[in-house]
Amino acid sequence: MGRIAYVNGRFVPHGEAVVHIEDRGYQLADAVYEVWALFDGKLADAEGHFARLERSLSELSIPEPMSRRALTIVLKEAVRRNRVRDGLVYLQVSRGVAPRDHAFPAGQVRPAVVITVKAVDRAAAEARAAKGVSVVTTPENRWGRCDIKTVGLLPNALAKQKAREAGAAEAWFVDELGFVTEGASSNAWIVDGEGRLRTRDTNANILRGVTRLTLLDVIREEGLQVDERPFTPDEAVAAKEAFITGAGTLVLPVVSVDGRKVGDGVPGPVATRLRRLYIARAKATAI
The missing domain is CATH 3.30.470.10 (Aminotransferase class 4, branched-chain amino acid transferase, N-terminal domain)
Known part of the structure; x- marks a missing residue:
């Protein structure tokens, strides 16, 4: 068919x-x-x-x-x-x-x-998550209303192409202050050196990710600390873990940024656990 x-x-x-x-x-x-x-x-x-x-x-x-x-x-x-x-x-x-x-x-x-x-292919997606993915960074050049999910995605497409040419899965936009805003098609997260989860707050010019929102509920239920504030690419590299979230990626570990290893260079326990918990929640509440 x-x-x-x-x-x-x-x-x-x-x-x-x-x-x-x-x-x-x-x-x-x-x-x-x-x-x-x-x-x-x-x-x-x-x-x-x-x-x-x-x-x-x-x-x-x-x-x-x-x-x-x-x-x-x-x-x-x-x-x-x-x-x-x-x-x-x-x-x-x-x-x-x-x-x-x-x-x-x-x-x-x-x-x-x-x-x-x-x-x-969920089996292939799980294999990818078990290995982790790479991201590259690119200057933020989008319009001032990224909170609206419009089809005006040319900067995102160019960012994705940059990632593909570098052998990476995603591109992170970096604003004029040097902070990561979000990915071309995902929200960006790290687990900092003190074990806190960090992701940009939605008062900034980013999309209000639905997967992000659900994951925040899961994080709070698990008693984990979350800090909604920005981070730089250098902070991501120095972090224990990094990952991205979105409807297409779910919760996907990031193991390198611009060719620099994050943590041990393999998916960490927090991102791996959150992926499992998010999928369980998504399956249980799907309609």
Whole structure:
């Protein structure tokens, strides 16, 4: 069975899915997106992703295309039709189709909705986590509203390409003060020399990561100390451990930054434990 996509009210073969050339998401990046991890065919961290989607739409004054209940039904139907048990669900909502103009179109325009689903090899993902990944750093050059999950991802794409060319899995943006903001598609964490978990606070210009939010709950339940303040690449290298979080990576240990070893150069016990605990929580609460 081939992949199936949802486009503006219709389920169609993935290879035949199309949007209008004057869709504002394509023309102007006037669109937002969300990604849910799938465990056993269920949506992980569902509440957090729906809440962030609604906030992103509101910040851009894009009407919600359907109720949360209706969207849940469509997402689950997309998963069912694709017969994916473990994977990722991608949702994109643009302002809609209108003659190209920078300003918002006059009158009512129906938001455009696209949903795709892809499988993830969890065994391969676990093997990757057991080995750990490398990151590179790159200057922060994104706009001032990274808290909105828009499709305007060219700086992120360039950062990812830099990482790929260096044989790394992720790139960390570094601001003008020398602090790590976040990854190109993840939030950044370290376990400092005193055993405290550190990650940038969301008052900074970073995305309000849903996996990050759930992990903070797990951390507090485990009685671990967390300090929401920034760190530099040098502090990451000097740390006991480092890791990244996101719907695609879950909790993924980082073993080197810009070619410099973090800790012992292997996944540490804290990140390994948090990955296990996060996955257990995600599976237990998925809908």
